[in-house]
Amino acid sequence: MPTRKSTTRSKRPVARGKSGRPPRQRHAQAQAAHRAKSPKKWSHHVMETSDAMDIQHDIFKTGSAESIAHSLKQSSTKSRRRKGTPFQSAMSMLNFYINRAGRNLPKARRDTLQQAKRKLREAFGRAP
Template sequence: MPKEPKKKWSQEVTDNSDAMDLEAGVFKQRSAKKIAEALKHSAERSQRRKAGPFQSAMSMLNFYINRAGQQLTKAQRAKLENAKDELRKDFGRKPKA
């Protein structure tokens, strides 16, 4: 009997962690602004998060960037890094210098 492909641990964390519930395809959005808006919306509505909405959204974005690692193109990484600034704006935080 063939083995089932094992899910990566990072997918398991995304699916079952208490970080927050994410909308499907949130990181596939075309713009940094859309990614930030979707993360903010998910963070504010999630019943699973333990931290505040901003911290949960930023943590999930950083988790995704770190796990995708070298598989991200320069353009994808830049878009996700820009999403951090958009997320800060959406939550009324100062942009990082």
């Protein structure tokens, strides 16, 4: 009986999507297209085009913790462009801003925004 050579390649076909390319190539193609359109500030694009609620312009940059919490509560209860409850939407927007600012956010401003979280929980009657 003749002996068979073992091959190292798998007999399974490569998974392909709609474009006919393997996933890694599709990802690289999408990344290249994204870099060509907007090299910076994708979070600004998300804020402008997503189904997030409509908020007051520059609310996170100016104002006290109370005014931020009040504005977010008002925006989230009035908005028709939210997916969750008003509390979830307001807290998500606040967390999104804090997370995207990252290390560039001064400590004093970060403390104000953290206090705004507590005020927002109080405004919605949630436990801290």
